[in-house]
Amino acid sequence: MSQTVTLTLDLKGLSCPLPIAKTAQAMRTVQSGELVEALATDPGSVPDFTAWCETTGNELVEHTADDGVFRFVIRKV
């Protein structure tokens, strides 16, 4: 079942820990079960997003890398 992304966060060019802080803030604005897409260029965001989802219980539905841009899709718990 495909689900549309509720909110896309453009975090390109931002360096750690801004992508995580901005995502944490944005997650408060969506409903449980909704999807948030985050686009980042900081390579450190890959382990950060993975660990953040693990800790907070939000589900990392998808994560891809394309031409230096990391894309994370997170489902709010």
Add this chain to the structure above:
Amino acid sequence: MPARVVVLGGGVGGTLVANLLDKSLGHDARVTVVDPTGMHDYQPGYLYVALGEASGHWLSRDERTLLRRGVDLAIEEAVRIHPDAQTVQLRSGASIEWDYLVLATGARLMHEAIPGLAEGSFGFYSLPDAERLREELRRFTGGRLLVGVAGIPYKCPPAPVEFTMMVEEYLRKKDIRDRSEVTLLSPLNRAFTIESASTLIKPIMDERGIELATFFNVEEVDASAHTVTSLEGEKRDYDLLVLVPPHKGQQVVIDSDLGDAGGWLPADKFTLQVAEHEQIFALGDATNLPISKSGSTAHFEAPVIASRIASRIRGTAPTEQYGGRVMCFLETGNGKATALRFDYEHPPVPPQPNRGWHMAKWIFNRAYWETVPQGRLPEHAPGTMPKEVAR
């Protein structure tokens, strides 16, 4: 007619750009620094004030005494920048014209951006805050002490870690450590944004019994219940809460439509020129560059801007570029410190904390007034040029 250069902000970056331009161009440029207070603050000292290790009097000096005689100082608040007319409007109603404009406007502390922060927490990011915290620490008889960051980006990224390490030592010396819990609230899953520094710091925290609370991005403070809540949904009780307030760019930047949503100036990471404005440059805390907001950053950026403007005034091609160089000391308590030296291409490789770096920080704190604003600190002095970054 000499070229008119206006510098907004008399902090480390603005003062150094103005002095370097006056030195290299002499009568070919008329350099004016515009600053709302006319006082120059040495902010790294606030940490020591909060811990009762220094008094505030050596942390502030009259900006006039730090500027070369050829540089004009206007103690005025800039309220609007007009890039097309090449003027800056001042609060007094007067207007000042420029051929080149340097924005060294720094960052503002936004205590009010987090509900309950002003009432429920203490800080050390301004002199009044540091003095208030010093008094509170004197009264503190033990309990849960939490240290954290209430907004990103913020100035001097190592400062919360330094404070945590040093306050733990403070409590031991005061003989109330056994009655206290010390916790660092981190926005990430590690003690510090830079991985290598985290790896160095974590074992020291463990050894000292300092707890690390991970992924704790502060959302609000309840001053009466003595609790702090994170965006991740965690709630923690405290007896003494020390938070770095959120930061924002200056109102004049926002009102002039030059900044991003946070009021930070979009500057080219190498030339420091403000996007779409050939005659405007920005440095230090005021930019949106993905690099530490710190005096050290402004210190290394200033010569680049001064050189590029001087070249343009002389009619030659500017060649100097900023490589992202930053150098920070990181106090780890017990009279020891380490150093973080890095640039855009080279992450830091901090040495094991030792007494040498702690002493180096003290010497730097003392020598600041006579060296940095005047551009007297040798570019490649021992210790400032990291081996791993040497080219």
